[in-house]
Amino acid sequence: MSVTETVSFWPHIMQPDSGEASSVPSLQDVIEVYNRVCTAVWDAGSHRSQELRQIKERQAENMEGKQEQDDSCERDHLELDDLPEPVKLHILSFLDVKSVCRLAAASQDWRILGNDNILWRKMLERDGPSWSAIGHRGGTDLGKDDHKWRYLQCCPEAQGHKEASSIGSQLRGYLRSLLPKTLPMIAMFGPGLNTSTSQIVQAIIVGKEGVFKTNMQTTMWQTKLPRRGGGGGLAIKFRNKQDFFLITLYSGTRSEREGQSSANKLLVPKTPTSADAEPEYELKRTFRRLCSEVAGFIFVVDASQGTDHVESGLAELQAMTDQRWTPDTTPVLVLSCVPGEGQGEGETRLPCIKVMEALQLGSMSRPWQVQNAVAGSLQDVDTGVDWLMNNIQGK
Known part of the structure; x- marks a missing residue:
């Protein structure tokens, strides 16, 4: 009921x-x-x-049915975090550096992946050959096996941003305005002065409107060059506001330079320590005082001649920049030139990063920069000289 x-x-x-x-x-x-x-x-x-x-x-x-449906959906649509690490690293290798750095800030796991040394080696191999300039202010060995450090130290964009935003750069600019104006002396040498890229000297002397102009009114600096002759000098006005003395130093003919014979005007063989020791060379005494007085170096290589040509000038570069007679603050500009003006147009240019490696610049403890340039037309030569003058005046 x-x-x-x-x-x-x-x-x-x-x-x-x-x-x-x-x-x-x-x-x-x-x-x-x-x-x-x-x-x-x-x-x-x-x-x-x-x-x-x-x-x-x-x-x-x-609820169980809905959960099973949701689980089924998740299995059908994998997220980025579900991928294995090798796949993630492969994906990162296709991104630009800014994207990799932003993704590395997302979480601890992505930060570990974003700092992977093999990943940065791949990006350095991918991006390095396209850089038209590579520079470093020295003080750090870029030859060590830290590819992220090498990338960030050599990347032109990273270097430009760091230099423009640093307090030190602003302070140096202010101090430069207070110092008395002196005419720096720049020594130009290198194996590129014995090939078709040697036309760069004549092009600078002839001048380029708004960039280089021979200043005949400036008193010439009397260089202490040997009587046998190792080169010559001329006063140059750069961008109608900066004067400097350009001293050209020729080591000899190409065969003399590559054979490192006694006819080389810059180098002298060292006394071998043993019979099996590799031959070593040092700067002749007559040029040591010159190196102690120059404000900067321009080292010219012919990028159309390949790695062997660049390596043939390594002994000269190391001898000229020896810290026994050249202060470690003296900057070095390496002009990686191609002839231009109808010569060598079909030649393959050696990338800046390969020039850096061939000259062992990563272990050089002084400011340096490798700059792509065209010898005949002086294309981009002013960009390198501008870097050199800024470093000279900022010492």
């Missing part, structure tokens, strides 16, 4: 049928009604509980 039926049964007990005398219900009747009510309430509660339980079971089944 339901609760409704039990309640309707109670008035029948209290109100007898018509014609019967009104009387108080007996105790047995009351107990019977009470039992009916309790039973009805219990049944109703049990039924309701069963309904609620069934509702919860259906909800749980729906």
Whole structure:
């Protein structure tokens, strides 16, 4: 009996049928009604509980189905973090440096991947050959096996940003304005002066409008060159505001230079320490005073002649920049030239990064820069000379 039926049964007990005398219900009747009510309430509660339980079971089944569907979706769509590390590193190798650095800042895991040495070696091999200039202010060995450090130290964009934003650069600029103006002397030498790129000297002397102009009114500096002759000098005005003395030093003919014979005008053989020792050379005494007085060096190589040509001038470069007679603050500009003007147009240019490696510039403890240039037209020569003058005046 339901609760409704039990309640309707109670008035029948209290109100007898018509014609019967009104009387108080007996105790047995009351107990019977009470039992009916309790039973009805219990049944109703049990039924309701069963309904609620069934509702919860259906909800749980729906949630499990939804979770299974979500899991299925996740399995069908992998996220970047789900990929194995070798795949992530392969993806990073296609990104530019800014993107790699930004991704490395996302989490600790990506920071570890973003500092991977093999990754930076691949990016250096990928981007290095396209750099038209590579420079470093010295003081750090770039030859060590830290490819991220080498990349950031050699990348022209990173170097330009660091130099422009550094307090030291701003301070040097202010100090330069206070110092008295002196005419620096720049020594130009290198194996490129004995090949078709030697036309760079004549091009500078002839001049280029707004860039180089021979200054005949400036008193010439008397160089202490040997009587046999090792070169000559001329006063040059750069960008109509800076004067410097350009001293050209020729080591000899190409065969003399490559053979390092006694006819070399710059070098003299060292006394060998043993019979099996590799031949070594040092600067002749007559040029040592010159090196102690020059403000900067321009080392010319012919980038169309390949690595062997560049390496042939390594002994001269090391001898001229020996710290025994050349201060370690004296900057070196390496002009990686191609002839131009219809010569060597089909030649492949040796990348700046290969010139840097051939000349072992990474271990040089002085400011240096390798700059691509065209000897005949002086294209980009002014960019390198501008770097050289800034470093000379900032010492």
